[in-house]
Amino acid sequence: MSELLQIEELVKAYGKGQKPALDHISFTVGSGRIVGLLGPNGSGKTTLIKLINGLLTPTSGKVLICGEQPGVASKAIISYLPDRLSLPGDQTIGECIAYYRDFYKDFDTERAEQMLSSLQIDRKKRIKALSKGTREKVQLILVMSRRAKLYILDEPIAGVDPAARDYIIRTIIGNYDKEASILLSTHLISDVENILDDVILIQDGSIRLSSSVEDLREEKGKSLDAIFREVFAC
Amino acid sequence: MxxxxxxxxxxxxxxxxxxxxxxxxxxxxxxxxxxxxxxxxxxxxxxxxxxxxxxxxxxxxxxxxxxxxxxxxxxxDREKIERSRDAIATQQLTLFLDKMQQLGFQKKEIVSFVRSKIEEEKNE
Missing domain, CATH: 1.10.10.10 (Winged helix-like DNA-binding domain superfamily/Winged helix DNA-binding domain)
Structure with a gap:
């Protein structure tokens, strides 16, 4: 049986002779896991995420999603939240929902509507009229309303206020299927560390540490946040 | 909860x-x-x-x-639940006794201390 996500000796160099952004990275993500991808700015998190989504091509090495290379099939099972706005500004939220519903077979409109009303977001508003935080919420709602096998969330809660952050984290826990997995990158470690199964710490394009979060806590007697600060002390 | x-x-x-x-x-x-x-x-x-x-x-x-x-x-099995409760209570009591002994209380003093505290709360 193939893993949900398998990364083998992955290398990405943006230019010849330059230091690679990712240098021989290998790991796997099985089903039903929530994995945190953590690392300082410029460590290669977003590059890795783009490679998994097929937005970049590897210099060498492999990315396999359910045994297949990124492509049409993988896009149907991965729900991806990019690190920047990807919704058309002129459209209303309602139009964006219709767009997602038409585009993705696994989109659950009812779930999206329910989350919008819980966060009191007016679906008649245009994307460009929303605050940064609200835009992020809308984008995350759309991504989490798909019944995907793998959710890849690049900095999902960075611009969102603490109360909505709690709601979103609960939504993430409540909504994902038992078989599905989530790979998320964030700097807000203390907000998400209680929901992670595993953590991958990357630095300068290499994996510095990869472990179960509970094992790490047991072993070090410290929170993930404290461990992160220790490993990446400047 | x-x-x-x-x-x-x-x-x-x-x-x-x-x-x-x-x-x-x-x-x-x-x-x-x-x-x-x-x-x-x-x-x-x-x-x-x-x-x-x-x-x-x-x-x-x-x-x-x-x-x-x-x-x-x-x-x-209510008995089993009761046994667990006793186990937790014993654990808490051990912690408490250790702490009190660290503070320099003798066992007898601890007992009278606890008793007077309970009496005090009864009268409140």
Whole structure:
């Protein structure tokens, strides 16, 4: 049986002779896991995420999603939240929902509507009229309303206020299927560390540490946040 | 249920403590059905796998049983629950006694101290 996500000796160099952004990275993500991808700015998190989504091509090495290379099939099972706005500004939220519903077979409109009303977001508003935080919420709602096998969330809660952050984290826990997995990158470690199964710490394009979060806590007697600060002390 | 979790210690152990307290204190009475793992995980703001792990440990202790289709139930064995409660109480008492002895109290003094404190609260 193939893993949900398998990364083998992955290398990405943006230019010849330059230091690679990712240098021989290998790991796997099985089903039903929530994995945190953590690392300082410029460590290669977003590059890795783009490679998994097929937005970049590897210099060498492999990315396999359910045994297949990124492509049409993988896009149907991965729900991806990019690190920047990807919704058309002129459209209303309602139009964006219709767009997602038409585009993705696994989109659950009812779930999206329910989350919008819980966060009191007016679906008649245009994307460009929303605050940064609200835009992020809308984008995350759309991504989490798909019944995907793998959710890849690049900095999902960075611009969102603490109360909505709690709601979103609960939504993430409540909504994902038992078989599905989530790979998320964030700097807000203390907000998400209680929901992670595993953590991958990357630095300068290499994996510095990869472990179960509970094992790490047991072993070090410290929170993930404290461990992160220790490993990446400047 | 109050889920005050401390990120410095393994979360599943803390969840186990909270659930155990719920059972011995009667918040989850003997024989009653427990909420689903998913619901409790959402309430506590933790990963469902971690909540599941705490439940597995409760099952191993024989305090919770799973019925394939109906869900999870607190054991009908009241004696077992009582024994767990005594075990927790003994643990707390040991901690308390250690602390008091560190403060320089003799065992006899501790007893009279506790007694007068209880009397005081009765009169309030």
């Amino acid at each position: 109050s889920w005050k979790l401390d990120s410095d210690r393994p979360i599943h152990k803390q969840l186990l403590e909270v659930l155990l307290t719920g059972i011995v204190s009667g918040t989850y009475p003997s024989g009653s059905k427990l909420p689903s793992v998913r619901d409790l995980a959402m309430e506590a703001g933790v990963n469902p796998n971690t909540m599941q792990r705490a439940f597995t440990e409760l099952e191993q202790k024989g305090l919770v049983r799973t019925e394939r289709t109906a869900g999870r139930f607190v054991t009908d």
